[in-house]
Each structure stands twice: as structure tokens, then as C-alpha cells.
Amino acid sequence: MRAALAIAGVELLRFVKDKGNIFFTFIFPLILVFVLGSQFGGSGNSGRVTISGPDSELRTAVTEQLEDDEVSVQFADHDAMLEQVARGRTDVGLVIDQDSVAAFDNGSATELELIAGNASTSMAAQQRVQVAVGNLDLRQVQVNALEGAGVSADDAAQALEGAAGQASAPTLEVTSVDQLSQEFQGLGQFDLGASSQLLLFTFLTSLAGSSTLINARRQGVMGRTLASPVSTLQAIAGQSLGRWVIAFFQGGYIMLATWLLFGVDWGNIALSLLVLAVFAIVAAGAAMVLGSVLDNEGAAVGAGVGLGLVLAAIGGGMMPLEIFPETMRTIAHVTPHAWGYDAFAEIQRSNGNLIDILPMLGVLVAMAVGVLLLGTWLLRRSLARSL
Amino acid sequence: MTQTATEPTTTGDGQRVLVVDNLVRRFGDLTAVDDVSFTVAAGETYGLLGPNGAGKTTTISMIAGLLEPDQGSVTLLGQQMGPKKAAPKRHLGLVPQDLAIYPDLSARENLNFFGKLQGLAGGELKSRVGEVLELTGLTDRAKGPTKDFSGGMKRRLNIGIGLLHKPTMLILDEPTVGVDPQSRNAILESVEALSDEGMAVIYTTHYMEEAERLCDRIGIIDSGTLQAEGTRDELIRLTGGVDNIQLTGSGDTAAAAEALLALDSVAQADAERGHLQLTVHDAPTAVAQIVTTATASGLQLSDVQISRPNLESVFLHLTGKALRD
Numbered sequence: 001m002r003a004a005l006a007i008a009g010v011e012l013l014r015f016v017k018d019k020g021n022i023f024f025t026f027i028f029p030l031i032l033v034f035v036l037g038s039q040f041g042g043s044g045n046s047g048r049v050t051i052s053g054p055d056s057e058l059r060t061a062v063t064e065q066l067e068d069d070e071v072s073v074q075f076a077d078h079d080a081m082l083e084q085v086a087r088g089r090t091d092v093g094l095v096i097d098q099d100s101v102a103a104f105d106n107g108s109a110t111e112l113e114l115i116a117g118n119a120s121t122s123m124a125a126q127q128r129v130q131v132a133v134g135n136l137d138l139r140q141v142q143v144n145a146l147e148g149a150g151v152s153a154d155d156a157a158q159a160l161e162g163a164a165g166q167a168s169a170p171t172l173e174v175t176s177v178d179q180l181s182q183e184f185q186g187l188g189q190f191d192l193g194a195s196s197q198l199l200l201f202t203f204l205t206s207l208a209g210s211s212t213l214i215n216a217r218r219q220g221v222m223g224r225t226l227a228s229p230v231s232t233l234q235a236i237a238g239q240s241l242g243r244w245v246i247a248f249f250q251g252g253y254i255m256l257a258t259w260l261l262f263g264v265d266w267g268n269i270a271l272s273l274l275v276l277a278v279f280a281i282v283a284a285g286a287a288m289v290l291g292s293v294l295d296n297e298g299a300a301v302g303a304g305v306g307l308g309l310v311l312a313a314i315g316g317g318m319m320p321l322e323i324f325p326e327t328m329r330t331i332a333h334v335t336p337h338a339w340g341y342d343a344f345a346e347i348q349r350s351n352g353n354l355i356d357i358l359p360m361l362g363v364l365v366a367m368a369v370g371v372l373l374l375g376t377w378l379l380r381r382s383l384a385r386s387l
Numbered sequence: 388m389t390q391t392a393t394e395p396t397t398t399g400d401g402q403r404v405l406v407v408d409n410l411v412r413r414f415g416d417l418t419a420v421d422d423v424s425f426t427v428a429a430g431e432t433y434g435l436l437g438p439n440g441a442g443k444t445t446t447i448s449m450i451a452g453l454l455e456p457d458q459g460s461v462t463l464l465g466q467q468m469g470p471k472k473a474a475p476k477r478h479l480g481l482v483p484q485d486l487a488i489y490p491d492l493s494a495r496e497n498l499n500f501f502g503k504l505q506g507l508a509g510g511e512l513k514s515r516v517g518e519v520l521e522l523t524g525l526t527d528r529a530k531g532p533t534k535d536f537s538g539g540m541k542r543r544l545n546i547g548i549g550l551l552h553k554p555t556m557l558i559l560d561e562p563t564v565g566v567d568p569q570s571r572n573a574i575l576e577s578v579e580a581l582s583d584e585g586m587a588v589i590y591t592t593h594y595m596e597e598a599e600r601l602c603d604r605i606g607i608i609d610s611g612t613l614q615a616e617g618t619r620d621e622l623i624r625l626t627g628g629v630d631n632i633q634l635t636g637s638g639d640t641a642a643a644a645e646a647l648l649a650l651d652s653v654a655q656a657d658a659e660r661g662h663l664q665l666t667v668h669d670a671p672t673a674v675a676q677i678v679t680t681a682t683a684s685g686l687q688l689s690d691v692q693i694s695r696p697n698l699e700s701v702f703l704h705l706t707g708k709a710l711r712d
Contacts, residue, residue: 006504220487228504229474
């Protein structure tokens with residue numbers, strides 16, 4: 001065991017000392033998480049609203065209401081707003097004309113035009129706009145009522161502020177009727193990208209790192225190791241453990257960094273780490289297989305990166321599995337990525353427990369055993385060949 | 388508690404540290420090692436001399452327990468060696484022909500790693516790493532990555548790793564390949580010192596002069612077969628123990644050859660144009676009389692060359708081919 005730990009330790013040391021790994025291990029995954037979060041989750045669940053109309057108290061009041069509800073608000077002229085809605089760049093368009101502005105200023109009822117988009121998040125955004133505008137109407141009615149009772153406008157506004165502060169505003173959870181939206185219910189802006197990039201990079205780095213195994217074999221380090229009082233099985237166990245430690249280390253780093261930087265919610269952290277640990281065994285085993293069948297370090301890096309990207313693409317590491325056609329989604333589950341994706345989805349979105357993720361863990365464990373046995377057999381064979 | 392190789396539990400077969408018995412190893416149709424046997428005693432340096440592809444490294448791999456022999460056995464300090472035998476490997480230090488070090492790690496990190504594989508730990512590991520760095524002259528460069536080392540420094544580290552756990556038997560597989568003359572001399576001196584300290588050493592080389600300088604006994608190997616073994620002098624006697632003298636000059640070489648053949652020390656004299664090729668016993672003693680006789684027979688000498696047989700001659704004699712790369 002001590003020999004296996006020594007081998008694993010030296011593999012980790014070599015990984016950490018290789019400056020070439022810094023970018024792909026520590027920086028690049030976070031960049032992609034940020035980019036994906038910005039692209040797919042920029043609106044969160046609160047939506048984007050574009051308002052056209054003159055700068056006025058009404059526009060300011062609506063904007064404040066929406067922003068309080070974490071809706072992203074931008075302004076544009078009427079034509080630009082229509083184009084944004086049509087192109088899906090905003091969920092809802094809101095038209096504030098001069099009549100509405102004047103009515104609001106006079107304390108009369110206001111009527112705004114809402115233009116709904118076709119995006120899956122449009123429905124939620126519409127509801128938020130309706131609530132915001134409704135709140136404004138209600139507030140205006142309340143102010144008018146107080147003024148009618150002889151209270152000055154300033155005192156009326158102050159009284160209403162105080163009353164609002166004492167009451168807990170009821171929260172409205174909007175449940176979308178759209179199935180795709182329901183799939184992503186409960187996810188933060190960067191959550192989806194973080195879990196998919198964790199799977200992609202953990203596996204890819206592990207596969208690309210198989211070159212160090214070839215290097216050790218070709219340079220005679222493995223031979224020298226086996227000339228020590230170390231059995232072949234111990235040497236292979238050390239190599240596997242080293243690769244697992246590297247994969248787990250990188251995955252753990254991505255979890256920690258995305259939580260700290262982007263506030264990614266990993267759900268039950270113990271379960272998420274368990275999924276990562278089992279997935280990392282599969283990655284380590286796959287690296288052993290690759291490092292045993294290839295004899296050229298450059299080829300191993302190339303094949304590792306290529307294979308890592310292809311498997312991630314198939315298995316939901318680049319695009320959410322939920323938007324895959326049914327057949328492709330079935331095919332995706334030949335990859336460990338898809339099972340890891342499902343397990344993280346269960347934990348992050350549905351607060352899944354161990355029982356919920358057991359099927360995914362079971363498949364990942366079976367895959368891990370398979371690739372480890374294959375890797376061990378192939379490495380023994382390649383060692384015998386190289387000695 | 389780490390059992391070190393300097394405390395052998397037994398010396399096995401008397402003074403013999405290593406017994407190699409009828410080793411055979413085949414790769415498909417090729418018999419890489421064919422019935423090789425020899426022994427090595429404590430404090431003895433045994434040379435395996437042969438050209439590239441002769442079977443030296445395959446033999447070494449079986450001795451080091453890396454390869455399972457198809458037939459025969461290897462016994463180190465009375466314990467059977469093999470890929471699945473961990474215990475006797477504690478007594479063995481292997482310095483492979485390849486630079487079996489991690490280039491991205493420092494000398495100290497490499498030594499620490501291989502020391503741990505040998506079962507060293509804690510203060511003992513730290514102390515041995517320091518000693519080996521001192522011994523190899525790498526203390527000042529202990530922290531830098533070995534990829535920045537010169538070829539000689541890498542070779543020294545490669546040897547140092549083999550010495551970390553103070554093995555009873557050290558195997559050096561062509562340790563001077565690609566090394567500059569200064570580093571080569573340093574390596575040869577350290578091997579001599581290790582032998583003087585009582586370490587049993589197997590030294591494989593295809594450099595005749597290294598084998599002659601270092602080895603107490605030499606096995607000449609070719610095509611997987613041990614052609615002959617013994618001390619340098621014993622091997623040279625296999626060639627007949629005769630020296631060669633070449634006389635160059637003008638005059639009647641045929642008459643001179645006839646006169647020289649009459650001497651007891653001259654076994655053969657062949658006259659060629661301007662040269663006389665003599666096969667003689669004990670050339671250093673006989674050369675004065677030969678020169679006098681040749682001059683007296685009318686040969687005006689311009690050059691005299693004496694060549695004594697060496698391991699190259701032995702190899703040529705045994706295999707019919709030159710010992711070369």
C-alpha cells in the first residue's frame with residue numbers, strides 16, 4: 001500500500017508541477033462556466049424586459065418594481081424593442097406611451113401594452129410584469145385614497161413605505177407549463193454549466209494525462225519501479241490511484257471555485273462529491289486504458305483531448321441533455337458523462353438523496369470496474385512488452 | 388522497520404551472492420538468452436561483454452526479476468528471484484541503460500520517490516537521499532528539475548538511485564552510454580569504489596576497455612549464449628596466449644622470416660611486401676632478440692609494432708566477428 005501511495009503521490013506531484021496544466025485545469029473550465037452561464041442562464045428565472053417609452057416617473061416606477069423582482073430591464077425605442085422580442089433577445093416588450101405617463105402623473109388608471117415573446121421564459125416574465133404593474137396601480141390607488149382623506153402626498157407615501165416594510169410580501173412561484181423550463185427549474189445561472197464542465201474537464205484532463213503513463217513506461221521508470229520490492233499489481237494500483245487523485249482534485253477544484261466565484265449551488269455537497277469520486281474512477285480507468293494501448297505521448301494527448309471532447313458532446317457536457325432528441329439522449333447514456341449529468345441534475349435541481357441517485361451511481365460503478373479491469377490487463381500486457 | 392540490503396539474511400551458496408542457472412528466454416521464435424549460467428561473489432565485479440543485441444539486457448531483466456525466464460533460475464542471497472518475488476529485490480540495485488528518472492522532478496524528488504519504493508522512510512530516507520546527493524555530486528543541484536541536467540549529471544543520478552538502499556548486489560546496464568569522457572571516468576571510479584566496499588556488481592558493456600578495467604571476471608555473450616567466462620587473463624589464454632609483432636623495413640623479408648622462425652619465441656612468421664608478421668610467445672621479452680636477428684639477416688627496420696591480445700581479440704576468436712556497436 002505504501003508503494004502504491006508513493007506512486008500516486010509522485011503522479012500528483014508531476015501533475016501539479018506541470019505548468020501546462022494550469023490553464024486547462026484551473027482557468028479554462030471557469031471561463032467556460034462563465035460563458036455558458038452568461039449564454040444560457042443570463043436571465044435566470046426572472047426574465048428580461050425591454051421597455052420603450054419616454055423617461056418618466058411611470059417608467060422609473062415600473063423599472064424599480066421589476067428590478068426588485070430580479071428582472072433584467074433595458075430600454076429601447078419601439079422598433080428596436082419589437083426586434084429584440086422577435087429575435088428572442090428579450091422575453092417581454094413593454095410599451096409606455098405619453099397617455100400612460102400622463103395618466104400615472106394624474107393618479108388615473110394606466111394601461112400599458114405588453115408584447116410577449118416566444119422564448120420558454122416569456123411566460124414567467126409576463127407574469128412578473130403584470131405583478132409589477134398591478135403593484136403600481138394599487139399603490140397609486142392607495143395614495144389617492146389617503147390624499148382624499150386629507151393626508152399630504154409626502155405623508156401618504158411615507159405611511160405606505162412604512163406599511164410595506166412591516167408586511168411580508170407574498171412570493172409567487174411561477175411554474176412554467178413548458179416541460180423544458182420545468183427541467184431546469186431550481187437551477188441558478190451558472191449551475192448547469194458548472195456541472196457539465198466539471199464532467200467534461202475531469203474526464204478530458206484525465207485522458208490527456210495518460211501521456212505520463214506512456215512516458216514512465218518508455219523511460220524505464222516503470223521497469224525500475226518493478227525492480228524494486230513492488231509487485232505489478234501495486235504499481236498498477238499506484239498508477240490508478242494517482243490518476244484518480246488528479247481527476248478528483250480537478251473536479252473538487254471546479255466545485256469549490258464555481259461555488260466561490262459564481263455562487264453555484266451543488267446541492268447536497270456530500271452526494272455531489274460522491275458522484276465526482278465515482279466519475280473520477282471511470283476517468284482514471286479510461287486513462288489507464290489509453291495510456292496502455294498507445295505508445296506515443298503526443299498521440300495520447302491528442303487522442304485524450306479528442307476523445308474527451310467527443311464523449312462530453314455526446315454525454316451532455318456541452319449541451320444540456322434535455323434538449324437532445326430522444327434517440328440521442330438514449331445514445332448519450334453509453335457515456336459516463338450522461339450518468340454523471342443525471343446524478344448532478346437530481347442533486348442540484350430536485351434535492352435528490354442517495355436513493356434517488358443510486359441508479360446513476362450503480363451504472364458509474366459498473367463502468368469504473370469495467371475500465372479499471374481492462375486498464376489493468378492492458379497495462380500488465382504493455383509492461384511485459386516494454387521490459 | 389526497514390530491512391536493508393546491507394544486512395543479508397543469508398549469503399546462500401557460500402560466498403556467492405548471485406547464482407544464475409541455465410537461463411533461457413524466448414520471444415516467439417527468437418531465443419534471446421540461451422542457457423546462460425554464472426555466479427557473482429561479494430566484492431566481485433562481473434562483466435557481461437557483448438555487442439548490442441547479444442542478450443545482455445534480457446539477462447539483466449531476468450536477474451532483476453523483471454522478466455520470468457522460460458527455463459532456469461536466478462538466486463540472490465539464496466532467495467529465488469522473479470517478477471512476483473518482492474523480498475529478494477530489496478537486496479538488488481538496478482541501474483538501467485535508459486535514464487529511468489522523472490525529468491520534470493528534481494533530483495531530490497526522484498531520490499525520495501525511489502527511496503520510498505525501496506521501503507525507506509522518515510529520517511532514514513532523508514539521510515540516505517542526502518548521502519547519495521553528496522556521493523553523486525548533485526547536492527548543489529538537488530532542487531532543480533533533472534531535465535535541465537547535463538547527460539553526465541543524469542547518468543550520475545541514475546546510478547545514485549540504484550545505490551539509495553545500499554544493495555548487496557548492483558546491476559549496471561551500460562551506464563556510460565552517451566557520457567562524456569570525464570563523467571565516464573567518474574562513473575568507472577565509483578564502480579571500483581563500490582566493489583572495494585564489498586558490493587557485488589554486474590556490469591554490462593560493449594566497451595572492451597571498461598570491462599578490462601573494472602571486471603574481476605568477464606562473461607562474453609553473443610547471440611544469447613555465454614561464449615566464455617573467466618578472468619581477463621584466462622580469456623586471453625583462449626586465443627592461444629600469443630602476441631603479434633609486425634616488422635616493417637626494406638631488405639629480404641623472406642630470408643629474415645626464415646631466420647626468425649629459428650627462434651624459440653617465434654611461432655609463425657609471414658613475409659609480405661615490406662612487412663613481417665610474427666606470432667610470438669611473450670612479445671615484451673622476445674622483441675629485443677627478434678630485432679637483432681632481423682637486422683642481422685639484412686632487414687633494415689623502419690618500424691616495430693607489438694600487439695598483445697585483448698578482449699576484442701578474444702571476442703573475435705570466439706565468435707568470428709568484431710566486438711562493435
